[in-house]
Amino acid sequence: MESIKLRKITSVWILAVFVLFIVSIILGILMRLNQGGVINQNPVTFYANMTTHGLTMIGIWFVAGMAAINYLMERYVKTSYTVNLIALVLTVIGVLMFWVSTFIGKFHAAWTFLYPLPFKLLGAESWSTLLFLLALTIFGIGWLIWSVSLMTQILRKYSISQAFAWQHFKKNPSVDTPPFILISMITLIGVIASLLAAVVLLALLFAEYFSNGSFVNDALLMKNLTYFFGHTIANEMLYLGLAVIYELFSEVSGRPKWKTTWYVALAWNCTLVFILTAFFHHLYMDFVQPEGFQIIGQMASYLASLPAAGVTVFSVLIAVYRTKMKWTLTNLLFFIGVAGWVIGGLGAVIDATISNNVVLHNTLWVPAHFHTYNAMGNVLFSIGFFYWFSTQFAENIKPERFTKWTLATLLIGGAGFLLAFYYGGADSIPRRYSVYPAELSIGAPWAVVGAIFATVYLIAILVFFYNISKRCLKILSSPS
């Protein structure tokens, strides 16, 4: 089945993700300290760090999900080691270019690089924009190849209708599509759609960059493209984590494997549609956007919660409710992560309501809810996988003595860090402000609270890093 090479490259992915995660958390804590008035960074430095933090986080949790599904997919279909390696090499090159553009070139247009800001940056080196766009191009190529390759491998074994599990709409289907394959398929389509939007976006940006003013883009179109890309990739990376949960939750709990049923098939087919149209909620405050899109945005955002809550979350709850099972760090992290995903989702649905969005848009409510389902959701899905993976090949693993305390630290740190964002959002504190204006000085103490709790969260992450990475290093040094 899976080769030692795959085992090793997955270990490299895990180590890389952890190291970049820790650096990015530190940048995040520095941001909150600056907003709290504890330290005093130059605004350009603050915003360059914000850009590094945002895009690094999105990138690492995306590749973490991809590496996880690549590893597990080998149970069903053959995957390409070469493509996995190409993706790794291009990701590393991309990160280096990107970090040079922000840390040295002071590129600071935020991770969404909303047009035309990358062309109108003051206080950045003039070459930094081009380098940033090239870094994105490198990521785009590597990730497109990877996702297309995984999808192709699925389609070699399963027909299109089987990959979408359509045969499960009929009674007694002759072929079973494993839920893992179904979710991977749906998610990869979303990933590819989002990356293709990024390609178009980059092409338009390059066209303007090299046209010397003779070609100018349309700001509304660019904004739609930006959020189609950004929203979709940020959501799909979470679904990569869900694919892992569908595959592993029952297994690590010592329970029968989950099967695709008609409602699981239906839920994920619907998810594909909703997830590709919900991005409109990022443009609610652009009143020139056609009203129909705005309504679709709210509807799709609401509807997306039905399959998520009614099928995935409900299934996890049913699997656990009054069922004797083996609890390990992996399924505990999955379970807590699903709770975090739900809570972040509640914050998201509230914000995706147009009449609420008027007073929440671009306040700290936005980082509040997306950090909830990332820092307390998706991150836990991935770390759950990392832990499971690292213990696969270790002889006699003794149960980690500190697990309970590490989890408690993670939960307390995460909750406090997030509540500081939510309260700031409810106090109308804007997001992406390096410091807060005098009349909104209430934002500063919240930021200090956020920084303190984020440090607690970081401690828990360091413990996980220590435990998991030492086993991954062992896998790497084992003879091949």
Next chain:
Amino acid sequence: MHQNSILLLFLALAVIAVIVFTYVYLSSKNAEQSEQGMAQPLKKRFWFLLILFVILAIFASVTIPKSPYFLFADETPAKIVHVSSMQFAFFLSEHAIDPKNPSGEPIELPVNELVEFRVTSLDVNHGFAIYDGSNRLITQTQAMPGYVNRLRYKFTEPGTYNILCLEYCGMAHQIMRSSFIVK
């Protein structure tokens, strides 16, 4: 909804979620080997989905009509304010603003009458967000180059209102601001 009610609603829902997950976790921890899990899960799933759907449908039908696009849509504004934004300033004027040579003037608006802000940008995207006397965000729209967003509002309280930029626009985004008076 007022921000405080939004926060309360969220906190209440979050607490419920935490209770449900904790309860389910404990029910597994305390389960006997022989226990069968949830009885009739498909039926319960169906009811859960139906209730969720109804709640969301009610929420949507109550909130969508309150969207800013429909508020005051068929009234005629008593006053029009032109807004041009650029890195890192807002120009407000009762007259059209020349994009080549933008300039603004102090603005005074009538209380309890409909005002329309015609908001655009001369460079990058900005946000045009209005904060009331108690520093609460009351409404906003985006300022986008090449487009004019029309934001309508009726101010019910006299006083000074601040405008902050709520779309990230670069190194001095955090100090980009303006204000007007409602009398």
